[in-house]
Amino acid sequence: MMKRKYDMDYAATVEKDVEIRIEKTSTTKDKATADYLKTYADKLKNR
Amino acid sequence: MTKEEFNKKVQEEIKNYLPEEYASARVLIREIVNCNEQKRTALQIVKEGDNMAPNVYIDEFFDNYKKAEDFDRILKEIADVATNAERPDIDINRLTNYDLMKDRLTIELVDKNMNSERLKELAHTKHGDFAATYRIIISETAEGRSTALVNNSVVKQWGVTVEQIHQDALKADLLREPELYKMQDIIADIMGSEFAGFGFPEEREGNLLKKDPEDIEIDSKDMLVLTNKNRTNGAGLLLQEEILKKVSDIIGGDYYVLPSSIHETIILPAEGDIELDMLEEMVKEVNREEVAPQEILSNEVQYYDRDNAMLVNARIHENPVKNFDRGNDHLFATGKRLKNKGLEL
Secondary structure, eight states: OOOOOOOEEEEEEEETTEEEEEEEEEOSOSHHHHHHHHHHHHHHHTO | OOHHHHHHHHHHHGGGGSOGGGTTOEEEEEEEEEGGGEEEEEEEEEOTTOSEEEEEEOHHHHHHHHTTOOHHHHHHHHHHHHHSOOOOOOOGGGGGOHHHHGGGEEEEEEETTTTHHHHTTBOEEEETTEEEEEEEEEEEOSSEEEEEEOBHHHHHHHTOOHHHHHHHHHHHHHTSOEEEEEHHHHHHHHHGGGGTTSSOOSSOOOOGGGSOGGGOOOOTTOOEEEEETTOSSGGGGGGOHHHHHHHHHHHTSOEEEEEEETTEEEEEESOSOOOHHHHHHHHHHHHHHTSOGGGOOOSOOEEEETTTTEEEEHHHHHOTTTTGGGOOTTOBTTSOOOGGGTOOO
């Protein structure tokens, strides 16, 4: 069975009362970014 | 089962699915607030004596449960995710040392009104419509990065002012290769060969910030995209005054800034007959329909005024006196004044 991929990050306790959240993010160089930029390009070229 | 009942049941029963070493672990359900106040529910399993615990977001598991998946199987899957999570390779104690962290700071620019609750917990400075929040870049590869948001308790631990953090983050971001591309270049770069045949030029002009403005031809209909090499949190470059000025040198005048996402912004020469109403409507529509909610930067179009060397809300720039009462003491991104518009704060 193929494993599904879920979002996750870590809560790290640096000291007493000091906690930070360590997040993992993938680079945004993806199709979703190109899609909304292309929407802007299409709308703006007719201005 | 409602979502609240599901969360409670997961919290009560997950230990039955965890290995023996988790027998004395604490199991917590916490609400995590992301950019633009996007809230998610995390299951946190804290092993005794451990200083790091995974946040496993269980909203997606609840969605699967609603699709009639077996609860027992879902608990097994949550336990599997929690126990097999790849732990960040970091010495937590280093995070308390500001001198070690200051070069790792980066600005995450957000809309201050869309994050008003969240900002109460975070170190931030206000700049016009925006607030600069700060992340520590823990590790960075071609695939992505691990970061931590700087909250108030971290600032207290560091013993520095937020203004110091801001200045150090500005310096650090300048070293992360700011980039200004023509729109067609950046789309082609992201889409690669998929874009072949769409009429875009084969020869790309590259990063315009690295060129002499005299050598760049900009048409009034050109669209430019301002971001950084990693295309992550690139909207923070709007706080770099030298970059804004260089963009103006390249364009040869004033320009509009469309807040396309927290990762990049779109620059348009303020020439011809651009209607601000149209730009504002476009930004709202694209934000509403296409941008991931946690990556929306703002609905407020900005304007770079070359004479005053400042970035300002475009609506206020258009008529500062008329719009004066809509703002507050953080009206202008650079803190300067629209002297040639007859307005003094």
